[in-house]
Amino acid sequence: MNHRWAFALAAGSMLLAQAPAPAxxxxxxxxxxxxxxxxxxxxxxxxxxxxxxxxxxRLQAYYLTRAAIAGHDIxxxxxxxxxxxxxxxxxxxxxxxxxxxxxxxxxxxxxLKLIWANHGNYGHWSHAKFTPRxxxxxxxxxxxxxxxxxxxxxxxxxxxxxxxxLARLKPFIFDxxxxxxxxxxxxxxxxxxxxxxxFYDPGITLKDIEALPAEQQARQNVRFTLKRDxxxxxxxxxxxxxxxxxxxxxxxxxxxxxxRALAYVDNERIEVEKDGQKKVRFEPVAVQKKAxxxxxxxxxxxxxxKFRDYSVAWLKTKASVDYLxxxxxxxxxxxxxxxxxxxxxxxxxxxxxxxxxKLSQNAAYFEAKMPWQDAWKRAKVxxxxxxxxxxxxxxxxxxxxxxxxxxxxxxxxxxxxxxxxNVMLLNVENARSPKIKQQILEAFYTAEDQPLMSRLGDxxxxxxxxxxxxxxxxxxxxxAGLAEDPARKIGPYYTALEECRADAVALYQFLDxxxxxxxxxxxxxxxxxxxxxxxxxxxxxxxxxxxxxxxxIREAHERGGQVILNVLTEAGKDTGVSVLQKDGRHFVQVSxxxxxxxxxxxxxxxxxxxxxxxxxxxxxxxxxxxxxRVNKVWQSDVKARLEALALPKNTALVFPKVSAVLADxxxxxxxxxGEDPRKVVQDASLSTGESFAEQMLRFKRWxxxxxxxxx
Numbered sequence: 229m230n231h232r233w234a235f236a237l238a239a240g241s242m243l244l245a246q247a248p249a250p251a252x253x254x255x256x257x258x259x260x261x262x263x264x265x266x267x268x269x270x271x272x273x274x275x276x277x278x279x280x281x282x283x284x285x286r287l288q289a290y291y292l293t294r295a296a297i298a299g300h301d302i303x304x305x306x307x308x309x310x311x312x313x314x315x316x317x318x319x320x321x322x323x324x325x326x327x328x329x330x331x332x333x334x335x336x337x338x339x340l341k342l343i344w345a346n347h348g349n350y351g352h353w354s355h356a357k358f359t360p361r362x363x364x365x366x367x368x369x370x371x372x373x374x375x376x377x378x379x380x381x382x383x384x385x386x387x388x389x390x391x392x393x394l395a396r397l398k399p400f401i402f403d404x405x406x407x408x409x410x411x412x413x414x415x416x417x418x419x420x421x422x423x424x425x426x427f428y429d430p431g432i433t434l435k436d437i438e439a440l441p442a443e444q445q446a447r448q449n450v451r452f453t454l455k456r457d458x459x460x461x462x463x464x465x466x467x468x469x470x471x472x473x474x475x476x477x478x479x480x481x482x483x484x485x486x487x488r489a490l491a492y493v494d495n496e497r498i499e500v501e502k503d504g505q506k507k508v509r510f511e512p513v514a515v516q517k518k519a520x521x522x523x524x525x526x527x528x529x530x531x532x533x534k535f536r537d538y539s540v541a542w543l544k545t546k547a548s549v550d551y552l553x554x555x556x557x558x559x560x561x562x563x564x565x566x567x568x569x570x571x572x573x574x575x576x577x578x579x580x581x582x583x584x585x586k587l588s589q590n591a592a593y594f595e596a597k598m599p600w601q602d603a604w605k606r607a608k609v610x611x612x613x614x615x616x617x618x619x620x621x622x623x624x625x626x627x628x629x630x631x632x633x634x635x636x637x638x639x640x641x642x643x644x645x646x647x648x649x650n651v652m653l654l655n656v657e658n659a660r661s662p663k664i665k666q667q668i669l670e671a672f673y674t675a676e677d678q679p680l681m682s683r684l685g686d687x688x689x690x691x692x693x694x695x696x697x698x699x700x701x702x703x704x705x706x707x708a709g710l711a712e713d714p715a716r717k718i719g720p721y722y723t724a725l726e727e728c729r730a731d732a733v734a735l736y737q738f739l740d741x742x743x744x745x746x747x748x749x750x751x752x753x754x755x756x757x758x759x760x761x762x763x764x765x766x767x768x769x770x771x772x773x774x775x776x777x778x779x780x781i782r783e784a785h786e787r788g789g790q791v792i793l794n795v796l797t798e799a800g801k802d803t804g805v806s807v808l809q810k811d812g813r814h815f816v817q818v819s820x821x822x823x824x825x826x827x828x829x830x831x832x833x834x835x836x837x838x839x840x841x842x843x844x845x846x847x848x849x850x851x852x853x854x855x856x857r858v859n860k861v862w863q864s865d866v867k868a869r870l871e872a873l874a875l876p877k878n879t880a881l882v883f884p885k886v887s888a889v890l891a892d893x894x895x896x897x898x899x900x901x902g903e904d905p906r907k908v909v910q911d912a913s914l915s916t917g918e919s920f921a922e923q924m925l926r927f928k929r930w931x932x933x934x935x936x937x938x939x
Contacts, residue, residue, distance in 0.1 A: 254917035257661055260876055261341045263361060268345055269876035270920045271659040275618040275884050277575050278914040285549050288492035289573055289620055290912035292551045293886045295485035296571035296623045297930045299553065302475045303347045303569045303624035306451075306560065308410065309426045310400050311348030313384050317372075317397065318343060319928065320382055322921065324375035332371050335363035337921075344924040345629050345880040349401065350410035350424065352629045353786070353878065355560075356777035357408050357424075365402050369394060411562050413720040414780060415852050419562035427566045429454040436464045437563070446716050448532060448567050449555045450474070469555055470530030475569075479527050482553065482571075484934055486527075490520045494547055515544050523553060539637035543613060543649040550574050550617060550651070556636065557625055559784050564715065564723045570625040573886075574617035577654055581615040584652065586746040587698050588614040594699045594737055599829045600836040604704050610647040612702050614694075618655040620914070621883045623927065628880040628920075632656050633693050635701040635730075640713050644705050650698040657690070659881060667873050672767050674808075674815045680760055684753065688761035691748055692734045699737060700730030707840045717842030721851050728788030728855070729835040735765060735792070735828045739821065759818050766805065766816040769793040774866025775877055776858050787855040794854040795831050796824065803827035807862070814865050882923050884916045888936045909936055 254272040261268040278286065304312035318340040325333040339349075339360040346352045349359070360368075372382060372390050382390040399406040407424035420434045428437075431454050437445055444450075450466040451474050457463050471479045495510040519541035526534035535554060551574070555567030592609035612635075622630050633652045637643065673681050706714055715722045737743075739758050744751040769789035772781060781787050793816075796805040804820030804827070818824055838847045870877075891910035918926070930938055 254882065254919075258882060258920060261338055261345075262876075264874045266871075266874055266876055267342055268878050268880055269661065269664075270341075270880050270882060271661070272882040272916060272918075273619070273655040273659050273884070274916050275575060275620050275655060275914060277577065277618060278620070278884075278886075281548055281575060283911055284492045285494070286912040287909065288489050289549045289575065290886050290888055290909075291485050291489035291492065292549065292553075292573045293621050294930065295482050295489065295553060296551070296573055296621050297927050298481035298485055299475075299478055299569050299571050300623040300927050300931050302469075302478050305475060305478075306426050306568055307346075307348035307350060308400070308407075308424050309430075310397060311343075311426070313393075314349060314397055314401060315340070315343050316384055317382065317393065319925065320380045321371055321375050323925075324378050324380045327374045327378040327380075328371045329367075329374075332363065332367045335360060336368070336371060339363060341920060344920070345878065347624070348410075351777065351878075353783045354775075354777045355409055355411040355782045357404055357410070359402055359404050365394075365398055368401075409782070411560055411782060413562055413564075413724075413782065414856060415848055419720055423562040425560050425562070426451065427561055428452045431462075432464055436462070440464060440466070446565065448558070448565055449530060449535070450566065468530030469527075469569075471528045473530055478931070481931070481934065483524055483527050486520060486524050486553070490517070490524070493517045493520065513545075513547070515541050516547055519545055526554065536637075536639065536642065539639070539642055540646050543637060543642075543646060546613060546615075548576050548578075550576060550615070552626065552634075552636070556638070558638075558715075559723055560625070562720055564718075564720050568625040570623075572622040572626045573620045574651070574653070575620065577616045577618060580654065581617075584614045584616055584650075584694065584698070585611075587694060587748070588612045588650065590742055590746065591699060591702060593742060594740070595703055597737065597740060598703055598733070598832075598836070599736065600704065600833050600840075604707065604836055604840040606644060606703070606705050609702075612648045612650050612698055614650040614652075614698050616652045616654050619653050619881075619883060620886055622881070627883070628923070629878060630656075630881075633697045635697040638715070640706055640715065643702055648702045650694075650702070652694065652697070656881065659879065664875060667875060671869050671873055672771060672815070673763065674810065674817070677763060677815075680756060681763060684757045684760040685764055687749070688757055689764045691738060691743070691757075692731070692761055692765055695734035695737055696730040700733035701726065703733055704729075704836050704840065706842070710840065710842050712842060714839050714842050718839070718844045718847050721844070721847045723784040724787040724791075724851055724855060725835060725839060725847050726788075727785045728791045729832065729839060731765065731788055731792060732828050732832040732835060735762060736825060736832055739825055755821060758821055762805070762818045762821070762824055763816055765789065766793050766796070766818075770807065770814065770816055770862060771866055771870075773859050773862040774864075774870055776863065779858050779860070780856050781858060782856075787851060791851060791855040792828070792831065794859075796827050801827075812865070813869065814862055880920065882918055882920050884914045885918055885923075885926070887913050887915070889913050890937055907936070 255274050256272060258270045258272050301312060304315060318336055321336050322340055343349055350357050372394060376390060382393055384393055409422060410424050412419055412422040418434045420428050420432055420437060432452055444466040447466050449469040453465050453467055455463045455465060467474050469475050471483060493512040493516045496513045498509050498511050500507055519538050522534050522538035522541060526538055551572060553571040556570045558564045558567055560568050588611045591611050595606050595609045598605055635648055635650045669678055669681055718725060738761050743749055744754050749757045772786045781790055796803045797807050802823060804823030806817050807814050808817045888909045889911040890907040893908045
């Protein structure tokens with residue numbers, strides 16, 4: 229599970245205190261996009277510690293980075309059937325922008341940057357379609373003609389000229405009523421027919437999917453195609469993501485680079501006895517090697533069992549260089565089952581990881597303190613592996629817009645039997661504008677609460693995420709009588725249920741005295757920090773009403789948070805939490821922590837009951853009542869405040885560039901694919917300084933190349 233906290237985190241807890249690295253070229257705020265800079269802020273990040281890695285680790289990081297970039301286009305192909313075509317069209321205009329009218333070039337570039345950030349023209353978090361600002365279809369036609377005269381090539385499909393291309397894409401770019409939602413999970417709708425995500429061919433309905441064998445319905449790495457048999461009858465088939473199958477071209481390149489990374493797995497010292505003598509040799513770390521081999525096998529064959537094998541080996545791996553790659557999160561599937569492509573590469577911060585380990589070592593303690601019945605508590609709790617890392621790159625569903633933390637694997641039985649790995653992304657947490665932080669403090673907290681949030685807000689927000697990931701997602705287990713994974717049993721509402729449950733665990737457990745014992749807070753500040761945590765979490769959800777497109781909240785994390793906010797502030801209940809109106813503005817008020825915790829406890833028991841029993845109807849009822857509908861009064865107020873502050877809605881990142889360092893080869897050799905026989909890879913280097921456009925155009929070039937040093 230990924231965790232999102234927009235504009236929220238800045239590392240500064242007592243346990244994990246670390247000042248952000250000094251800003252270098254290309255780090256910090258780079259640009260803002262949209263009207264008054266409101267749509268997007270672009271932040272550049274560095275990755276401290278890369279130069280301290282061993283040479284073999286730097287090379288492994290390089291090859292894993294190339295693998296992540298090789299799969300980047302897959303997420304465009306999943307987002308919408310025309311998302312990559314639209315991106316390629318506007319990238320070609322960008323490359324020839326000097327030939328365009330300056331105002332048109334500016335409008336087209338703005339739209340392109342939003343497409344880059346969201347992997348298409350649907351909001352990454354909102355799932356709602358957006359259209360170009362200050363650009364008409366006629367202007368786009370003229371721009372294409374002007375660019376073509378200067379050498380631009382728009383032949384995206386074989387035999388399709390620019391005029392036909394524009395005619396095909398016009399309604400999907402300019403008409404907000406055509407396929408308005410990428411993901412629709414509202415009750416009463418045909419979730420498949422009303423969702424534009426490209427997991428399903430147009431014309432496929434929810435009934436079509438439900439008519440398939442159960443095994444096909446539950447697949448996590450397939451897309452469903454609509455065909456006609458010899459008699460003209462409709463046939464819906466599940467086609468797997470694999471080399472030689474769906475996304476085969478991209479996955480072939482991913483595997484190409486993963487195989488090269490396999491040669492640089494860490495070695496470990498092995499002592500063996502031979503002929504009565506003990507000898508020492510060095511061999512690849514078995515669990516690291518197995519994880520990569522199983523991932524490669526999964527991508528080559530599409531076998532989900534191999535991905536499960538990879539997940540188990542990966543979560544047991546504790547290495548300086550870590551990574552994700554594959555079809556992982558199901559937030560973009562209206563049925564919450566099919567995974568989107570996501571990849572990243574990171575380097576471990578050893579000092580902070582050891583500190584966070586104090587929380588994970590107490591996982592069994594917190595499990596025993598959960599308020600739900602003992603039958604749903606895990607009898608054996610292996611301390612989850614928790615680490616703090618700096619990202620080198622994140623692609624697909626993980627970047628350039630992505631989470632600040634994640635907890636994997638997602639499968640309930642793997643968590644139960646093998647545990648989980650919790651990863652906090654330090655340089656992403658630190659990528660926050662101090663100016664925005666102060667603006668939010670002054671606009672969304674009462675004058676009485678502002679000193680508290682200024683003093684303890686960062687620490688509280690950090691610990692909300694840490695408890696959510698380390699303790700929340702890894703807790704609980706299905707009822708012994710439930711034969712099916714809760715995710716499959718509950719269906720479309722499962723991801724929102726799980727995010728809500730993990731947040732509720734964090735709110736409930738933060739007041740436990742163990743938090744002071746492990747150094748998360750000072751004992752004398754514990755109550756103040758807890759109040760700050762409640763205020764931070766609930767105020768974020770108040771703001772979500774103003775950031776929502778239309779009358780529904782669709783993103784899983786936000787829907788989960790809305791349940792907590794609306795349950796705690798429901799009219800007629802005394803929960804110690806309320807939303808007060810002051811001078812025409814609305815603020816969250818926490819007046820009684822003990823009552824607030826008790827209310828969260830009651831909700832948490834309900835959430836775990838729904839999950840453990842696989843209660844699909846009960847989950848739907850809870851989220852339809854409390855988690856989906858926008859509060860229009862709050863929405864109007866918050867929108868006005870956000871517009872007055874001109875705060876960007878989302879953040880996109882520019883990562884450091886990891887490059888191969890080539891040297892002249894001393895020996896003649898036959899060239900391998902993508903290799904220059906005169907050169908060898910001597911090392912890998914890291915640099916910052918790219919713009920957002922430079923990064924995204926590089927991703928496109930590198931994704932299609934097997935050269936060691938592509939231009």
